[in-house]
């Protein structure tokens with residue numbers, strides 16, 4: 903297989919992983935999420951109500967014992 907252009911995946915510092923789409927995301931439970939967006943933001947913090955799609959919940963920092 904020789905794609906015309908490599909698929910781009912951008913790992914952000916503290917937010918989602920951005921994947922050029924469309925993409926099919928296979929989850930550990932066997933389900934599949936399909937995104938037709940030009941760029942899909944994948945949640946890596948597990949706080950998204952729309953997991954595995956980022957809903958920007960990563961921007962909300964919960965207080966931890968270390969930070970309080």
Ligand code: FES
Nearest residue numbers: 945947956959960
């Ligand atoms: S990375 Fe954005 S909500 Fe998880």
